[in-house]
Amino acid sequence: MKVDSILASRTKFMTASEIRELLKWITSDVISFGGGLPDPSTFPVDEISKVVAYVLEAYPQRALQYGSTEGVAELREELAKFVDSYAGIKARPENVFITVGSQEALELLGRVFIDQGDVIITENPTYIAALQAWRVYQPRLIGIPMDEHGMVVEKLEDTIRKLKAEGAKIKFIYTIPTAQNPSGLTMSQERRKYLLEIAEKYDLLIVEDDPYSYFLFEPIQVTPIKTLDRSGRVIYLSTASKIFAPGFRLGWVIADKEILDWFNLAKQSLNLHTSTFAQYVLLEGLRRNIILKNLPRVKELYRRKRDAMLTALETYMPPGVSWTKPSGGMFIWATVPPHIDTRELLVTAITKYKVAFVPGHGFSVDQSLTNAMRLNFTYPTFEQIEEGIRRLAMAIKSA
Numbered sequence: 082m083k084v085d086s087i088l089a090s091r092t093k094f095m096t097a098s099e100i101r102e103l104l105k106w107i108t109s110d111v112i113s114f115g116g117g118l119p120d121p122s123t124f125p126v127d128e129i130s131k132v133v134a135y136v137l138e139a140y141p142q143r144a145l146q147y148g149s150t151e152g153v154a155e156l157r158e159e160l161a162k163f164v165d166s167y168a169g170i171k172a173r174p175e176n177v178f179i180t181v182g183s184q185e186a187l188e189l190l191g192r193v194f195i196d197q198g199d200v201i202i203t204e205n206p207t208y209i210a211a212l213q214a215w216r217v218y219q220p221r222l223i224g225i226p227m228d229e230h231g232m233v234v235e236k237l238e239d240t241i242r243k244l245k246a247e248g249a250k251i252k253f254i255y256t257i258p259t260a261q262n263p264s265g266l267t268m269s270q271e272r273r274k275y276l277l278e279i280a281e282k283y284d285l286l287i288v289e290d291d292p293y294s295y296f297l298f299e300p301i302q303v304t305p306i307k308t309l310d311r312s313g314r315v316i317y318l319s320t321a322s323k324i325f326a327p328g329f330r331l332g333w334v335i336a337d338k339e340i341l342d343w344f345n346l347a348k349q350s351l352n353l354h355t356s357t358f359a360q361y362v363l364l365e366g367l368r369r370n371i372i373l374k375n376l377p378r379v380k381e382l383y384r385r386k387r388d389a390m391l392t393a394l395e396t397y398m399p400p401g402v403s404w405t406k407p408s409g410g411m412f413i414w415a416t417v418p419p420h421i422d423t424r425e426l427l428v429t430a431i432t433k434y435k436v437a438f439v440p441g442h443g444f445s446v447d448q449s450l451t452n453a454m455r456l457n458f459t460y461p462t463f464e465q466i467e468e469g470i471r472r473l474a475m476a477i478k479s480a
């Protein structure tokens with residue numbers, strides 16, 4: 082059957098994630114800086130196995146049953162306490178909504194807010210899979226450049242003014258302010274305040290995506306933008322993926338009840354609710370403080386891996402290659418001379434030099450970052466980091 086001929090017109094905007102495409106190519110002899118995987122040694126396996134046994138013993142009927150779309154009530158209560166104690170975010174349980182990872186929250190944002198032609202403003206570069214989720218709804222994506230203090234908010238206001246003058250409908254500003262994916266950079270506190278002021282002035286929503294503030298390696302004093310929000314215009318996303326285990330697929334949104342009611346409606350037809358069993362496991366994990374007990378060890382490991390990659394880059398890279406010094410998170414963003422297209426470089430890197438990365442194109446709103454790449458430092462071992470960067474430097478020199 083010719084499936085192509087019956088596809089919906091929007092389906093052509095579904096593009097395969099370059100990261101997932103890349104994973105198919107990777108054989109066991111390739112060192113991969115491609116995915117965004119946590120180091121599996123950080124999973125608190127023993128504690129999780131005790132919690133799983135306890136959940137099945139203590140409340141199997143509830144944990145194995147269908148649940149409500151917004152999530153298990155006790156977990157929403159526990160998360161309201163967690164975001165307050167960890168990040169100073171004040172939320173009532175009705176302001177907490179459980180999702181299938183933060184990725185589902187990104188999809189819900191598209192479903193609820195984006196019409197064809199609406200403007201979404203993001204950092205440039207930004208998280209590849211957010212762009213992938215939203216492209217299906219055919220927005221106009223506008224990228225704001227970054228410097229070492231995050232999104233250049235000074236440029237944002239100019240852009241908004243121009244867009245408003247054209248009559249554009251701006252739906253939200255998407256930011257990953259702390260240890261950003263893909264750059265690892267963190268927005269200064271002054272810029273956070275300024276960003277919120279602009280959003281207030283032009284009456285815009287901010288989507289604050291925050292999977293990485295748990296892994297800040299530098300003593301930077303920042304608070305989530307959500308803590309400064311007095312008018313309910315910040316939708317805050319976070320996830321258990323990097324601090325507990327991504328396999329549970331658990332994330333949470335903190336937002337005004339009115340916004341969450343629309344999310345609720347959108348999620349009902351998508352998957353009814355997030356896995357009840359996984360939610361009870363996280364609930365017990367939070368009650369036993371597993372996450373915060375584990376975090377210092379994980380943070381120290383990732384800081385050492387970041388430093389190992391920075392040292393290897395310094396040692397092996399030829400002149401003309403530059404890279405960010407991430408203040409946290411899981412990634413380094415590297416830039417090669419403009420004549421090198423990193424999509425082409427990737428083919429040689431994998432087939433000849435046995436090393437992989439994610440080309441920069443997909444992280445830019447207009448595919449314009451052709452001479453950049455994202456490098457993950459959390460998943461590879463220390464030996465792989467050194468050897469992989471050595472191989473990557475050879476591939477770049479050959480280009």
Ligand SMILES: Cc1ncc(COP(=O)(O)O)c(C=O)c1O
Pocket residue numbers: 117181182183184185208257262290292319320321322327331332
């Ligand atoms: C910025 C950002 N947002 C969202 C996600 C999605 O994470 P998950 O769906 O595992 O919670 C990721 C994962 O890498 C991310 O880096």
